[in-house]
Amino acid sequence: MEHISLYRKYRPKTFEEVIGQDHITKTLQNQIMNNHIGHAYLFTGTRGTGKTSIAKIFAKAVNCLSPVHGSPCGKCENCLRLEKENDINIIEIDAASNNKVDDVREIRDKVKFLPVGAKYKVYIIDEVHMLTDSAFNALLKTLEEPPEHIIFILATTEAHKLPQTILSRCVRFDFHLVSVETLMKHLAKIFDKEKITYDEESLKLIAVAGEGSVRDTLSIADSIASYCQGKITKEETLNILGTTDYELILSFFKELKEKEVGNILALIDKIEKEGKNLAVFAKDLSKHARNLLIVKTCKDADSILNLPEDVMAKFKEQAEIFDEKELIRYMQVFSSAENELRYTLSVRLLLETTCLTAMLNLEVKKN
Numbered sequence: 004m005e006h007i008s009l010y011r012k013y014r015p016k017t018f019e020e021v022i023g024q025d026h027i028t029k030t031l032q033n034q035i036m037n038n039h040i041g042h043a044y045l046f047t048g049t050r051g052t053g054k055t056s057i058a059k060i061f062a063k064a065v066n067c068l069s070p071v072h073g074s075p076c077g078k079c080e081n082c083l084r085l086e087k088e089n090d091i092n093i094i095e096i097d098a099a100s101n102n103k104v105d106d107v108r109e110i111r112d113k114v115k116f117l118p119v120g121a122k123y124k125v126y127i128i129d130e131v132h133m134l135t136d137s138a139f140n141a142l143l144k145t146l147e148e149p150p151e152h153i154i155f156i157l158a159t160t161e162a163h164k165l166p167q168t169i170l171s172r173c174v175r176f177d178f179h180l181v182s183v184e185t186l187m188k189h190l191a192k193i194f195d196k197e198k199i200t201y202d203e204e205s206l207k208l209i210a211v212a213g214e215g216s217v218r219d220t221l222s223i224a225d226s227i228a229s230y231c232q233g234k235i236t237k238e239e240t241l242n243i244l245g246t247t248d249y250e251l252i253l254s255f256f257k258e259l260k261e262k263e264v265g266n267i268l269a270l271i272d273k274i275e276k277e278g279k280n281l282a283v284f285a286k287d288l289s290k291h292a293r294n295l296l297i298v299k300t301c302k303d304a305d306s307i308l309n310l311p312e313d314v315m316a317k318f319k320e321q322a323e324i325f326d327e328k329e330l331i332r333y334m335q336v337f338s339s340a341e342n343e344l345r346y347t348l349s350v351r352l353l354l355e356t357t358c359l360t361a362m363l364n365l366e367v368k369k370n
């Protein structure tokens with residue numbers, strides 16, 4: 004049987020099914036219900052936050068014969084027709100590979116043709132910031148006087164690269180990173196449907212690793228679920244993600260602060276015996292120092308780090324006992340050690356030396 008990725012299988016078909024972008028879906032639904040549809044939209048935000056998914060739902064919704072709360076009904080003849088790949092009324096263009104002025108001129112020449120068996124033709128131009136200057140100028144001409152039956156949806160991860168003239172023609176929507184809690188709920192629902200077993204800790208680890216993107220979260224979940232053959236455990240998840248768990252990192256930093264040489268050596272021994280990659284561990288240490296520094300110095304640390312509440316509480320507690328200089332020093336030594344650790348033959352010795360010299364604030368002699 005062909006394996007369908009979780010991301011593809013659970014791709015939203017209505018606005019209600021979209022995860023974590025309520026500020027956008029509600030507005031678009033209202034526009035459709037009130038028949039206030041624009042001709043040019045700009046969808047901007049990090050990769051994997053649902054720009055193309057929402058663009059496709061919108062393209063169906065504007066053509067649906069009986070939309071339900073602004074979402075496509077999925078049953079009428081227009082919905083069924085547009086469901087098929089390559090329907091001529093929804094035109095997806097990847098600007099990364101079609102960025103020349105001729106590509107845009109081709110769009111311009113075609114927009115005058117009426118949609119076939121639909122109300123609107125919808126052009127979805129992905130990675131629109133990749134267009135050349137002359138291509139932008141050509142696009143601008145079309146955006147200035149769009150025919151009634153045309154809608155443009157420009158999607159980009161880098162809106163700041165678009166000319167002001169284009170920006171001012173578009174209704175802009177900023178896609179947000181999805182919170183860990185929302186991703187966890189979404190994952191749990193999918194795992195339940197797929198009869199995959201899991202524990203809360205694994206859910207959290209996967210959601211954190213997804214870094215705010217539904218697509219990345221589901222593709223990580225996919226590989227872990229198939230590796231664990233449907234029974235996900237915290238240990239397997241940690242192994243696959245190659246990261247170290249928070250508790251371990253927190254206790255490691257506690258020992259650093261208390262300058263417990265023996266405990267540090269014992270922890271490194273434990274980590275190595277568990278088969279963890281020590282270079283990845285060094286990266287986790289440097290990341291942790293950075294996280295503590297953010298917690299200590301930034302007002303909106305919660306939204307920058309996007310971590311589960313209980314983890315955040317422990318970070319805040321630990322950030323108290325370090326001063327800024329210490330944290331910056333740890334960031335520096337662990338991030339430079341990470342690189343060296345990838346190439347050295349005596350990995351463990353190097354990590355031990357790095358930890359102890361940084362902890363005791365000793366001068367490091369370089370050859």
Ligand SMILES: [Zn+2]
Nearest residue numbers: 067076079082
């Ligand atoms: Zn419909």
